[in-house]
Amino acid sequence: MPEFIREGSVAIQPVMASRIPTEFIDELLARTDIVEIIGSRITLKKGGQNYTALCPFHQEKTASFSVSQDKQFYYCFGCQATGSALKFIMEHDHLDFIPAVEMLAAKTGMQIPREEDPQYDEKRRKQKSLYEILEKSNQFYKRQLRHHEDKDRAVNYLKNRGISGPVARDFAIGYAPKGWDNLSRKLAITNADRRLLIDSGMLIEREEENKIYDRFRDRIMFPIRDLRGRVIAFGGRIIDAGQPKYLNSPETRVFHKGRELYGLYEARRATQKLTRILVTEGYMDVVMLAQHGISFAVATLGTATSSEHIGLIFRLVPDVIFCFDGDEAGRNAAWKALNEALPLMSDGRSAKFLFLPDGEDPDSLVRKEGQQGFMARFAECQHLPEFFFDALGSEVDLSSLEGKAKLSKLAMPMINRIPEGVLKQLMVNELAALTGLETDRLLRAATQDESRSGTTSRNGRRNRSPQPRQHAQLSIEELAMALLFRQPELVDQLADAEYAPLDDLKDKDSQLLKEMIRLIRANIGMTPQKLLNYFNNNTDYERLRRLSRLEHLLPADQLISEYQGAIRKLSERSKEQSYQSLREKIKEKPLSELSEEDKQAIRLMVHSRRQESSE
Ligand SMILES: [Zn+2]
Secondary structure (H helix, E strand, C coil): CCCCCCCCCCCCCCCCCCECCHHHHHHHHHCCCHHHHHHCCCCCEEECCEEEECCCCCCCCCCCEEEECCCCEEEECCCCCEECHHHHHHHHCCCCHHHHHHHHHHHHCCCCCCECCHHHHHHHHHHHHHHHHHHHHHHHHHHHHHHCCCHHHHHHHHHHHCCCHHHHHHCCCEEECCCCCHHHHHHCCCHHHHHHHHHCCCEEEECCCCEEEECCCCEEEEEEECCCCCEEEEEEEECCCCCCCEEECCCCCCCCCCCCCECHHHHHHHCCCCCEEEEECCHHHHHHHHHCCCCCEEECCCCCCCHHHHHHHHHHCCEEEEEEECCHHHHHHHHHHHHHHHHHCCCCCEEEEEEECCCCCHHHHHHHHHHHHHHHHHHHCEEHHHHHHHHHHCCCCCCCHHHHHHHHHHHHHHHCCCCCCHHHHHHHHHHHHHHCCCHHHHHHHHHHHHHHHCCCCCCCCCCCCCCCCCCCCCCHHHHHHHHHHHCHHHHHHCCHHHHHHHHHCCCHHHHHHHHHHHHHHHCCCCCHHHHHHCCCCCCCHHHHHHHHHCCCCCCHHHHHHHHHHHHHHHHHHHHHHHHHHHHHHHHHCCHHHCCHHHHHHHHHHHHHHHHHHHC
């Protein structure tokens, strides 16, 4: 694979009077999914790790355009077009830099700050001041936790909960003392400060009485930080009895609840390479889990899990675990999260649901069970399809025909929201098994339903009936070839000696496989598309093309072992064939009449078989 070299956002930015800050472009790209952007403009197909398509930038008949979700980049093997989501929009929609940024920003709901433009400058200055005043507030609360005369109330509360000093420090936990004006006395020095504290949600203004007072009083303070670690809001937990138990900052110019996840910044900082994220409901859950060594938890901030939350998570990690109460409210919330997740479930991503025992939350449970006990519960997670069919199945009577029909009516429109790929196919198959209907009938019925009601897909085109994938049995040779099409570098996973026995295999498919191996070894940087092109004039081209498009149900980490297994099986077959043919020869002739070559072959054969049986 060619190196996807990430072009700096600055390099493609033309010089102009009002410059969009580089940090903003980075953040914008972090909140954008290139697969979503490109997939809404051209038809993408999942092939291996990446997505492929006919290149929109040059004329071609076979797909050489590839999109990497991991790297958030596209690349064309034909015309070498390459870039980020932003670059794609510019090239594809023929937009200049600024309008392209604006389009992405509008999609993510972000405000574009600009430098050196008086109007934008003013906004940005305000925003910057908001961050500053929030950071000052954070420092103030942290100081109170150490020095305020009532600090023991807060310190004891944290101690009783089992929160250690280092964890309190990692999460920058603070204390808002009792009283109405602790923060305002300290920070609202000028009118401008006062205004900022009100705008940032730290102070509440009663205009009719011309009064201001601290929003957070007698609470443990949890600063909410954005991905870059800036404080954007606070959550406050009451220390004794009182209402509300949890209080959040209101929405402000820098804080949008539906978009932020508490603990995401801390989780990224705690772990070198995050691979999964656990979504909980409260900040105490996140802090408590971190206290017990589970530092990949985040919390929604008093809102339902949104598609923006899930999108943000999937851009960072491939696995998400939603943690909910096992009661009805919890299952309803989980169902909502599932609904938001469906359109984002491209291949390679997984969503699981963890339902906790009644009356427990992650906070209480991890204190009871510790890290080991809590992590053991991950094994009981329901995978998305499981939860999906469980929930829908409980609404219908599957023993009746009517119930089965109802299930397919309920399920298919939802399944159709999943991007084309393995998960979708698995779910259609499962639905087919549950209802006794054939998969293509389900898909056809769903398409007919759609065209009757006149619905169209998101990009305005009518959904074509997806081709039901053929899962015909593959021969070992075909499996090996399909794997090489998916990842040509697999060739290097075996030594020459292990390929040697293949020399004796003379059937057509073995020849094709051997030719493929030879081509990959002879051409550094071989790509699946180039590999297929070599067979352009081969009579088996169509079959090879199908093999190259096969979606494997194998996760990426099993490709190597699958490939090695296939080649070794072929080697064994080859050795067995040679052995059998030798035996035929020996049967008919006395040893003295055998050629020297045959004798040598027998010696080798006996030797190697003896070795194998002693292993
Ligand atoms: Zn191209």
